[in-house]
Each structure stands twice: as structure tokens, then as C-alpha cells.
Amino acid sequence: MKPDYVDVAIIGSGPAGLSAAVELRRQGVQRVVVIERENTPGGVPRHCGHPPFGFREYGRIYSGPDYARRNVAEARSAGVELRLGHTVTHLGQGGCLHLVSTAGAVTLQAKRVLLATGVRETPRAARLIGGDRPLGVINTGALQAYLYLHNLKPFERPLIIGTELVSLSSILSCRRAGIKPVAMIEPNVRATARWPLSLFPRFCGVPLHFGAQLLDIHGSGRVEAASVRLANGQLARFECDGVLLTGNFLPEASLVRQSHLLLDPNSGGPVIDQYGRCSDPAYFAAGNLLRPVETAGWSYREGASIARLLAKDLRGEIPTAHHTLAIRCRAPLKLCVPQRFAPTGVAGLEHLQLRVSQATEGELTVYADGVPVWSKPMACLPERRILIPVAALKLNASIQQLDVDFVGHAHATPAQGDTP
Structure with missing residues (x-):
């Protein structure tokens, strides 16, 4: 051909x-x-x-x-x-x-x-959620397709899982369609979305539970209820007709x-x-x-x-990259984009983009051939953008190794509690 x-x-x-x-x-x-x-x-x-x-x-x-x-x-x-x-x-x-x-x-x-x-978004199977397999378990993309492309309501009273930005937008989508979520749960002790956006569920009258984990989904034909372990260890049953898996x-x-x-x-x-x-x-x-x-x-x-x-x-x-250097990150840093650096001397992307795997407070430092070339004290949260300006690193074509290290300690945010 x-x-x-x-x-x-x-x-x-x-x-x-x-x-x-x-x-x-x-x-x-x-x-x-x-x-x-x-x-x-x-x-x-x-x-x-x-x-x-x-x-x-x-x-x-x-x-x-x-x-x-x-x-x-x-x-x-x-x-x-x-x-x-x-x-x-x-x-x-x-x-x-x-x-x-x-x-x-x-x-x-x-x-x-x-x-x-x-x-x-990560589907149900990959999240290892137990229980029955009824209709009404969907992710945010499916919800938006139902509402905005097909003018259909997949449920009336869903339980929402997650507190990312897309999770908050799902509440707005539900409100526009006349859907009333029974609650929103988050396994971590604080919302993933930035404050004050994280106040949005409660502003809309949706109870928000932190430190809560979805255990089982119940229903024969469609979703009837969901079992949740709350932050205090108590098991709760939420009567609902759908489960909305957001983010992840x-x-x-x-x-x-x-x-x-x-x-x-x-x-x-x-x-x-x-x-x-x-x-x-x-x-x-x-x-x-x-x-x-x-x-x-x-x-x-x-x-x-x-x-x-x-x-x-x-x-x-x-210039053609004859060789590139791996940018090595140590925990609690979980990723860096770009992952490699070509020492050509020609400017590229403005920033190194990083994320942490857990809430951490300390000193973020970049090393070129073992020598610190940039450092800044930071308090960082998971799934939040961390940017390091490449121009500030003053890297040259002779470097052999780049490392990024975050020396500090994990800091726990007090649980924000359950709403009645």
C-alpha cells in the first residue's frame, strides 16, 4: 500500500x-x-x-x-x-x-x-472494588456523555468517589441535570482539589467524608447501595442508585x-x-x-x-540528540516531565514538571554532576503541579548527570472530618 x-x-x-x-x-x-x-x-x-x-x-x-x-x-x-x-x-x-x-x-x-x-479515568476493575455488578457504576466521562451528548440521566442519587477537580465538576453537571448526589467520599484526609474549590461539595449540600473507602457495591439489576468504611473505622451503608468513579x-x-x-x-x-x-x-x-x-x-x-x-x-x-541524560528523582518525588535532558545548549520547555507521592515539606534541590544548581524550600501536596524553571538551572552541554531530590519530612494534614 x-x-x-x-x-x-x-x-x-x-x-x-x-x-x-x-x-x-x-x-x-x-x-x-x-x-x-x-x-x-x-x-x-x-x-x-x-x-x-x-x-x-x-x-x-x-x-x-x-x-x-x-x-x-x-x-x-x-x-x-x-x-x-x-x-x-x-x-x-x-x-x-x-x-x-x-x-x-x-x-x-x-x-x-x-x-x-x-x-x-481508572475503571472499576482496576480499582479492585468488590460487590455486585449492577448497572449505574460509571466514570465522569460517561456521565458527561450521557448528559451532554445523549440527554440521558444515568441515575438520580449517586455516591461520588474522589475529590479531584473533575470530581467537583461532576457535582456541577449533576446539579444542572437535577441529579442529587447522596455523598462524596475521599480515601485521603483532605481533598485533592485546591482550597477553596474543595468547599464546593458542601456549598452544594453534598456531604463530604474524608478518610473513607468504598468497599462493596450492592444491587441486582442496578445499584441499590454501597458499603463504605469511614475514617473512624465504622462501616456505613449509603442508599444510592449509582456510583460515580471520578479522577484517578x-x-x-x-x-x-x-x-x-x-x-x-x-x-x-x-x-x-x-x-x-x-x-x-x-x-x-x-x-x-x-x-x-x-x-x-x-x-x-x-x-x-x-x-x-x-x-x-x-x-x-x-541538534540531533546523540545522547540524553536521565533525570533521576528520589522519593517522595513520583515523576518528572521531561524525563531526559539533551545537553545541546538550545532552549526547550520552560520547566521541569514534578509531582510528589505524599504531602511533604522540605528542600527541593536540583544537582548537576552532584553539585547543587537550584534549591527552594517547599510544602507540596500530591497531584499538585511543581515547576522548576530550566533557565534557572544554567545547565551546559558538558553535564553528565541530573538529579532532583526533595529532602524533608511527610506532613500530615488533620482530617477535615465528616459532615452529617
Whole structure:
């Protein structure tokens, strides 16, 4: 089969993929193709019928679907080709992609490929939740699809699991649809979402229980109740007609796992250097595929930033990485993006992005060849963005090893208690 030749192929039409496509066209890249397996482009925001989206990008506030439509319109206006209903089945060496659609199989040969496949929520099976298997156990993405795409209500009185930002948005989605959650539970002693956003459930009249673990789901045809162990060890039964599993995101990296590209076990996404370049230099990656999970606005800006670096690479302005250095992190740091550094002397991404596995207070330090080059006292919480400015590190092409260390102690936040 004769391949179709393009300059850049982008896999995924969410905020990162579409902003990258627009930026590549602005940079003078001729044929930019966005590949999307669904028949409607726009990514996750088109499922989110609530604001706020798009203020930093467009200077106004949109709902999720309106924001997605604006991103798609900008891409089409820029001359980006959208190939909808196409699924990538294989990432080949040097940017050779195998695709399938209702029209059959296609081979696409790209000078560069940008992976922007985003994230997905952890399903019930992977969370090891016991009990029956009734109808009404869904994640946030399914809830939003039911409400905003199909005008259906999957339940009336769900129990919500998790307190991430998406968990709070699920309460807003429920309110708009006339759904009244019976409670929200969180296994940790504090909410994952930032304060004061974490006050939102109680503001909406939803009881919030910290240190609570979902044990079993009960129901013959559909959900009837759920058993929960509360922070004090007491077992409680919540009468409900649904269980909403929110957050606990994973990068949508199935293509990477099945390919020749290196996968980072810590982030769950592909290994990249400071240019967004994967282990095969024909591939780049951006957006929530790199680490779970950032906002749509962050993904949009990251997509544009990596697109500018990709365009430089096409012009030969970024030296070929003959070798890259692994950025080593020690616990309680659980991930760093990028994972590798190419000592070329050419500027790349502005920050090292890190996360901790537990609440920690201490000194965050970067070492180059064992010598401290940057340090800052910090108090950090899990799933919160930690940024280290690369320019402040003053790294040069002669370095042989980069290490990031967080010397401190875990600090416990007092349990915020249960509401009646």
C-alpha cells in the first residue's frame, strides 16, 4: 500500500493536539493532519457542559462544548486537515503510522508525529472494588456523555468517589441535570482539589467524608447501595442508585505501550526530552498523555509550546540528540516531565514538571554532576503541579548527570472530618 506523505501528523484532537496544529501552521509547516478516532473533534471538553474554559486562550469564558468548537474552528481556519473516524493501530519507526477507518486501512508517513492522546479515568476493575455488578457504576466521562451528548440521566442519587477537580465538576453537571448526589467520599484526609474549590461539595449540600473507602457495591439489576468504611473505622451503608468513579487518571498510552517508544513507568506516558521529543526523534508528545492530569488550558499552552519546538526541529534548529541524560528523582518525588535532558545548549520547555507521592515539606534541590544548581524550600501536596524553571538551572552541554531530590519530612494534614 502506497503511503500518504504529510509533514506532521497529530494523534488526538483535544486542546493539546488542536493548539499544536494551529501553531505548526503559524510556523509555516505545510501539511498538518490531525487524526481523531471519533467522528467529532474537540476532545474531552466537548463532554463538559459547564464553564470555565478558554479565558487565557481567547479572552472570554466558554462552556466545554463551545471551547471545543472554537478550537476546531481555529484549526480549520488555519488550514489543518482533520481526519475523523480514523484509528491509529501502530506507531512505526520514523513516523510511519498505520490507520484504519470505515474506508479501510491507510498508511501515513509523517516527517514528525505529535502524540496528544490525553488521559482516561481508572475503571472499576482496576480499582479492585468488590460487590455486585449492577448497572449505574460509571466514570465522569460517561456521565458527561450521557448528559451532554445523549440527554440521558444515568441515575438520580449517586455516591461520588474522589475529590479531584473533575470530581467537583461532576457535582456541577449533576446539579444542572437535577441529579442529587447522596455523598462524596475521599480515601485521603483532605481533598485533592485546591482550597477553596474543595468547599464546593458542601456549598452544594453534598456531604463530604474524608478518610473513607468504598468497599462493596450492592444491587441486582442496578445499584441499590454501597458499603463504605469511614475514617473512624465504622462501616456505613449509603442508599444510592449509582456510583460515580471520578479522577484517578491514567495517560492514554496504549499506542506507546505497543510501540518501540520508551514508556516512563512513573508518569505512565512516553519518555521525552526537554523538546518534547520521544525516544524515536520522529515522535513528539504533549498534553495529558505526558502526566495525569492537567487542565485543558495547560494542555492547550503545552501543545503550542511543543509545536514551536517541533517546527524548530523540522528546520534543523535543534541538534540531533546523540545522547540524553536521565533525570533521576528520589522519593517522595513520583515523576518528572521531561524525563531526559539533551545537553545541546538550545532552549526547550520552560520547566521541569514534578509531582510528589505524599504531602511533604522540605528542600527541593536540583544537582548537576552532584553539585547543587537550584534549591527552594517547599510544602507540596500530591497531584499538585511543581515547576522548576530550566533557565534557572544554567545547565551546559558538558553535564553528565541530573538529579532532583526533595529532602524533608511527610506532613500530615488533620482530617477535615465528616459532615452529617
